[in-house]
Amino acid sequence: MTIAIFGLGLIGGSVALELRTRSLGTLRILGVEKNPHHAQEAVQLSLVDALVEEDKAFAEADIVILAIPVNTIKENLNRFLDEIKSGQVIVDMGSTKRHICSSVKDHINRSRYVAAHPLAGTEFSGPKAAHLDLFKGKKNIICESEKSDSDALEMALKVFEFLGLENLYLSAEDHDKHMAYVSHLSHISSFTLSLTVQEIEKDEKQIFNLASTGFASTARLAKSNANTWGQIFEANSEYLLEAIDLYINNLNKFKKSLVDQDQEHSKSLMLKANDISRVLDGINFNH
């Protein structure tokens, strides 16, 4: 079997590494990487058997996995579906699903495509961030599975299972809505915290001295890749804007409690916020 992976960053590189290191039987991993610097790193790290051009990937692969930025998926998926032959499958691993799924909804080969999103991103990016076990025990959201041929879905599920992912099924609409709150808003709040602290603390050494592990945890996602996230935010701007407005609304409740010196109010907000403990305590921190 031959698997082609487009994009050898954190996600694509980790898929490649897992398949290369742990698969039994004969498996050939082809990589397509347009960024010359990443291509070079992928070779040095032996992530794939060979780096190839797109046409060779489509000529030889049984499964094509897209781990490229979401805009690039959306801009190219129709063309990719034009190129595939019977029996081939395309799987994407992008962090937004609505725009991508809707862009190919009328394509004659739509049923050869499986829309997925493994919730395995970290604040690191590029081939060097790739590592084994990135996907182990993580959730994978599959969207519009009813629109994929059963054999295509089955092939994709085999790969997901191999990676250690646990599958959930959502509509693309629901996926994007939930992600706006549970993932994209976290990134916005972290980036914003970083900007705000840097505006006040001109001296990096000072931030370093005064920052506790609490700050480090809250600002961690501010290290995330600007290009990747710029595309995600734009692709999901509608829901994300709703989420940011609701967030500002809640910030204003805290502000009001401070202006009014109403500690009972701020405490009631925090006690409600504390309820997240039950969720957080169960999250798999394996990464």
Add this chain to the structure above:
Amino acid sequence: MTIAIFGLGLIGGSVALELRTRSLGTLRILGVEKNPHHAQEAVQLSLVDALVEEDKAFAEADIVILAIPVNTIKENLNRFLDEIKSGQVIVDMGSTKRHICSSVKDHINRSRYVAAHPLAGTEFSGPKAAHLDLFKGKKNIICESEKSDSDALEMALKVFEFLGLENLYLSAEDHDKHMAYVSHLSHISSFTLSLTVQEIEKDEKQIFNLASTGFASTARLAKSNANTWGQIFEANSEYLLEAIDLYINNLNKFKKSLVDQDQEHSKSLMLKANDISRVLDGINFNH
């Protein structure tokens, strides 16, 4: 030597544990704990040699360490300074310093007081959260050290050194200003993220399924104790309100970039936010 610790939660309990477990020579640790549930836990965990009333603590201790909520420190510090005898020292470990220091600025025994803030808080609280090495390698901010007698400061420094803290010196004003941005704002943003996600995701199971480690990291501080933080926010409301306004201002920049579909703008914000990496990569995550 006898050390009395007022408040046996995360901070006070960890000081007690460190002193009880690792000190050489004869050291007696007295605990003052008004919360009966915490008092019982402290006894079960053998955090102190004895639980005593305030008057006994002041009668017997060489050093009194205050690890109680910041309002309680402010409300009682004058009275505590009334009670101390020559040679005794009071050290506080509260997370805000301006209101506390200013409340005792004219007290005749001011020089027997050392104002400190070990940056060792976590999202956990209570005696059960106490653990060894909480302070190891962490920063400790000492405020208005010039107002403490040199022998009082020296005694406090011995305790800080024993705990493994690294001391920094700031004015109470500067401490509170920096903390508003680097610590208190992180908590506000985390509490707010939790509230917002819970408003949309009524089903905890759904949040659990969809939350990645990124969300868990950003929302971690939302588990923090509402009473402790209600007091901190109120004591530092002036600077914290400034910080929240600046934060909302930066959020609005992200909003604008989304409304305008201006990916270059959002990317430039994120690239600037990425600069925090250099700081974060150096933070000591030992806790």
